[in-house]
Amino acid sequence: MPLPILATNNWYDFRDLSNFSRLILENLDKILPHGIVYVVAVLLGFVASFLIFVLPSQLIVGVYGERKLIGRIQSRYGPNRVGPFGLLQPIADAVKLMQKESLMPLRGDVIVMNIAPLIFVAPCVLLFAVIPFGPRMIIGNIPSALIYFIAVSGLPVLAAFMAGWGSDNKYSLFGAMRIVAMSISYEVPLVLALLGVVLFTGTLSLQGMVFWQRDLNIWIAFAQPLSFAIYFIAVGAELNRTPTDIAEAESEIVAGYLTEYSGMKWGLFYGMDIGYALAASAFAATVFLGGWSFFGLDKWVPPWLIIVTKTQLFYMIFIWTRGTLPRLRVDQLMAFAWKFMLPIAIANLFVLATERMMWVRAFDADLKFVWVFVPINLLFTAGVVFAWARFLGYRPENTPRKARLVNQAGGFIPLGGAKGETRP
Amino acid sequence: MSALFLVTIGIENFLAVGALLFALGFAIALSKRNAIGVLMGVELMLNAVNLTLLTFSRFSPSDRPVAGATFVVFVITVAAAEAAVALALAVSVYRNRDTVDVDKINLLKS
Amino acid sequence: MATRVWPGSETAAAAERLVPGSVAKSTPVACYLKPEKLVETMAALRTDPESDFVHLTDLCGVDFWDHFEVVYHLQSFEKNQFATVKVEAWDRENASVPSVVPVWHGAWMQENEAYDLLGIRFEGHPNLYRILLWEGYPGWPLRKDFLSMPGGLQPGLNEFAGTARRAEPPVRAVE
């Protein structure tokens, strides 16, 4: 697919920041020996993505925005003391964390416990390498970026497990076991949901998926609502966000695998939790919500601004659910993954494969006909979710939601009413 | 060989790494007392085989260049199945015999 | 409408009817049972449809210098009636009362508490331990002579409350 050049090649064209980096690299290439410039390019890419994406997102929106929004949801103010509007609160927190003494349990596995935060941080940085921020703004435009993303996002589980093991704390071990069991379980429907996307777009490259959505003027979230929903739930489970944050459930197992951590080691885990959530949001924005394209608007608005906005909006859904929903129990989560999500993910895949075949055979692979599938898939989503829930015995109407009322004291009153019981 | 040994990477280097890895996995699988340790040795051997397969696929002339890579896919599949069953066996043995020590799993020895 | 409080005589009559020879004495407020027949009588009071004291509302011990009383407040839900039953333990060193945990599970914690704070041993209690204080705490805090115990507070602090502590139990009933 030829790259449609939206922006000019002038270095000052802020719609495509890769011009600027290319300018630097070309000039550096004249000075430095050949080959070094690739290293510089990668470093520059990381620095740039860190500056425009991770740093402002993580500090300002990730920490400050999350706390402010949670504060609004919980009818309180949120941070408002440090700096204007409390904007410097994340920095104050970071400074506080760095000052804190790093406590280590005496009988813990010190090496494992110290390595774990590092292993937790590294994949988060790697994940952003394949997110396209614009038609040319991508650090590693590898052909199988989707699998890369899945592979790398499986690594932090190991770090969490190491943290839980090394801490020599029963709550930590609980958290570690829970996070491992849950991430293995939710990986399956997640990959099945993404497979549906691959079926439609016919590429594993994230950039290719963005172009597909841009060319058709459709988001995959509309074309495959069930895939999107499964992805959202499964990725929430993998990221330990409420309502599936059982690995750090503070009301049950104090802080899960983070119980024994303090200081900046804890801070790394905390910050990278947000980092992973942002990476997953960016991934969702890329795969399901059109990436840096926005129905033609990306010609005028900088594409990187579009995807950053989409990422933050998607992340806000995580915050919203966190502020609203209670937490599921671990066995219920497992049952949900295996009994509910997996069958409907497989059914979804069947339907999408059939549609793909129809598309090729009946519509001569005319991409315009993808709109036909939007209402079909919407109906299918609603139908399969409802039907499978009923099949599994979900009967909301049988659940009494208000207490019975009686007007007179006495002994035990059996169901069905007796002795002055009045219906609510 | 000689000085080029270090600066030119050929098929021999990859095969040597595969062979050493296989030998290590072999030693681990034969000598470990823990059933899980034995399983780890087997996994290392499988990885060495994968490496060798892919090396041949990359360096050897062939009319079907994808064959090696495809075989690696199959080996990975089989390894996953094998790991699942072996670990289930280990857990099952532990439940029934209260040990995962392969020396003590000797029901057939009267 | 309001709960009918059984006077001691009525409780005594019911207890005597259910388990003959179980009543030691009765005051206007409470019925005193004999310790050896306590569990049997309590079980009968709980299951008898006329008394129907299914709920052991409250259990506490009182120290009267020379003896302890364990007070049981019983409640019936269906009949909406309320009775007070007491049992005395005269051995101050090894005060002991049969446990009513076999009759009411709810006595479990309250008997533990009475044991912890007053040192009344409940025979037959499945797991009698010091529930609020730690094992090895010196003395029994709610006993009247606790202040002069070694390790307890020094005497003299109780001057304000008056010194006329009487040995005999209060008798006047208040309805």
Added chain:
Amino acid sequence: MNGAGPVIGFWALAALTLVAAGGVMVSRNLFHAVLFLIVSFVGIAGFFVLLSAEFLAMAQIVIYVGAISVLILFAVLLTPRAGRDNGETAVFPAAALLAVALAAVFLFVIYDADWATITSSPDVSVQAIGDALLDIWVVPFEIASVLLTAALVGAIMLVRTPEEEAEDALA
């Protein structure tokens, strides 16, 4: 395969992989042994990248690092604390000897043989592998899927308790 990058990469990966595999051998703590094993798996994935099979490298990470090693860690957790040592049995000298002999024979063969090699790397992209799997090797592919299903069922059957079997018999 020349140039600074591949050469440095190869020796670094070789050292990483083999040292980690040796760590699996040497480590007394079973948990540490599993961590070494994971490092070894990552090294193998690096080799796959060197051999220009990125897809297989990612599959290696997903399956070995993400699934199999986690399974092994889980099995380590499920066994008791006493069963978490990584000692050798009495046959260790014999096994080591055998392994050394094996390695010697392999290395001799490898360095003695005259390998016919090509310089250009073949196309092992996702598409090529996918085509191959669904074209020439479709029968092994289907058999592999049957094997996976059988393994799934077998693993579940193996770890079922008698109580669960009784429950299922009732249901």
Added chain:
Amino acid sequence: MTSTIKTEPFVINIGPQHPSTHGVFRIKATVDGERVIDAEMVMGYLHRSMEKLAEERTYTQNIPFTDRTDYLSSMSNNLGYCLAVEKLAGIGVPDRGNAIRVIMAEFQRLASHCMAVGAFTNDTGAWQTPVMWAFREREKILDLFEMTCGARLTCNYMRIGGVAFDLPKEFMPGARKLVQSLPGFIDEMEGLLVENEIFLVRTRKVGVLSPEMAINASLSGPVLRGCGVAWDIRKADPYCGYEQYDFDIPIGYQGDSFDRFIVRLEEMRQSVRIIEQALDALPGGPHSTQVPLALRPPRGEAYGRVEGPRGELGYYIVSDEGPSPYRFHIRPPSFINLSALKEMTVGGSVADAVVVLGSIDIVVGEIDR
């Protein structure tokens, strides 16, 4: 209960420093995997020996002690103690005093249930939001308390023979405004939680108690009513003129955690009803009878009880005609409600144990006294 995977049973300490034990309370849980196979309660970290201390103070001086047992419902505690002493000494209370007591006790029940509902949802994992909403309403009620008696938490407002002060003139409009807004808040909480399927699966069929077991274990309050036992001291043995108010007893269906929760929510509605009636029919006259400061009740004993927010709150007082009680015994509802904790937690998972503990709604100050 069968174990799915044979693991080493090990003991975990839920508490005393644990986010969801609501204070310094500890459950020594033996778990097999995630399943609790034995639970033992360890308490007494907050023991202050109030019953002993009360034997050295006059009857009026003891009222602040009762504040500090169940510090979340000090008005109800004051009321129970004053009722017991009034019963012992034969002191009557004027109508206005009784009505003010009812209003205060019901407001206290609302505040306490706000706390209970919020903390319970926090235990199920709703990250702070319901508890913050509940605290918002609780603050409004505490504002009224502050307006009336100057204190928010440990009110020390009831006196033997009535209440300490008459209501300030700003109280009535404030209370009416609050009473009008509270049903909306309760509906809001119901919409947030009762309609939430996650909350339902977390709480339904968790910690189920049969009514026989609940009665046998001496439970009281919402925990007993959640099992379907219609027992409320306000109806069964009315005090302070509760018989003149029209209200219902909410009871549950099967005695699980969810039933306790909806019983509490419905009790809040009924409390609002009672307060509305009491505000409408607030009589004039004195708010308290004159009682000598050094009260010496006649020799005897009395057991006075109220329906506190957590259950039957009883005070057993023995007098020897001295200026201070000879024996002062509190029947703490949340202490006795823990009798059935083991039965409710064993067999469930650790997460269930936390939910059950939250549904009992313990206050450690009252457990340990």
